[in-house]
Amino acid sequence: MVAPGVMPQTQASSAPAATSLTLPALERSALFFDVDGTLLDIKPEPRDVVSDEALRALLERLSARCHGALALVSGRSLADIDRIFSPLNFSAVGLHGAEIRDASGAERRADPRIMDHARKPLRDFVTAHEGLMLEDKGATLAVHYRQRPDLGAEVLRFLMRFCPADGLAVQEGKFVVELKPGLYDKGTAIAELMRAPPFADRTPVFFGDDLTDEAGFAFVNRAGGVSVRIGSPEVRTQAQHVLPDTQALRALLVHEARP
Numbered sequence: 001m002v003a004p005g006v007m008p009q010t011q012a013s014s015a016p017a018a019t020s021l022t023l024p025a026l027e028r029s030a031l032f033f034d035v036d037g038t039l040l041d042i043k044p045e046p047r048d049v050v051s052d053e054a055l056r057a058l059l060e061r062l063s064a065r066c067h068g069a070l071a072l073v074s075g076r077s078l079a080d081i082d083r084i085f086s087p088l089n090f091s092a093v094g095l096h097g098a099e100i101r102d103a104s105g106a107e108r109r110a111d112p113r114i115m116d117h118a119r120k121p122l123r124d125f126v127t128a129h130e131g132l133m134l135e136d137k138g139a140t141l142a143v144h145y146r147q148r149p150d151l152g153a154e155v156l157r158f159l160m161r162f163c164p165a166d167g168l169a170v171q172e173g174k175f176v177v178e179l180k181p182g183l184y185d186k187g188t189a190i191a192e193l194m195r196a197p198p199f200a201d202r203t204p205v206f207f208g209d210d211l212t213d214e215a216g217f218a219f220v221n222r223a224g225g226v227s228v229r230i231g232s233p234e235v236r237t238q239a240q241h242v243l244p245d246t247q248a249l250r251a252l253l254v255h256e257a258r259p
């Protein structure tokens, strides 16, 4: 079905634009949602982000319609995702794929000790640069530079020193660079969930907004699914479709979840 306000991601110059975002029927879909910048607007302080009641009810309705094949896919930890959507506990991917909880409630978490050798150098680096903030999430370490956009390139260069020889990888985001285990990304995590019920044999649909979501878009495209990026249509992305903002996604989901 056609959603209001949907912009096609690519347009052939002479052909009519590909005009519509068509989602597969919920009964045959597996839904994957990034959280910040996708379901909820980004806030300066990540701890201030919390789901409103209407969003929780909407996600519950969608989850029921796709028989539980709905998962949240975030750079946050599973614990932080659960805080935002409390008292609900959806299937979820945390730390860009380093943590995962399937529909049965079983969890797999990367060992935080993988970051041990990087913790002190990162702490020292952040202390030496006014305005930077280190967020220690266990198996990932995030350096936020929202207060100091001028330091973005330097932060990236510093974190690159730790990979790939150490088995780590760098994940860039909006005013943040993270060190994470190199084995996992949002694509590998969605693929992992798709191997088991209730996700298996469904069409994956993934909504995201940031660079970390590109691996998820790429997997979903390969799997014959639907990929949707939230944000400006000017940004290069592997997503097949673009929605302008979180409100447009909310409107689409309300439309899809109607009885």
Ligand SMILES: [Mg+2]
Pocket: 034, 035, 036, 037, 038, 208, 209, 210
């Ligand atoms: Mg996001």
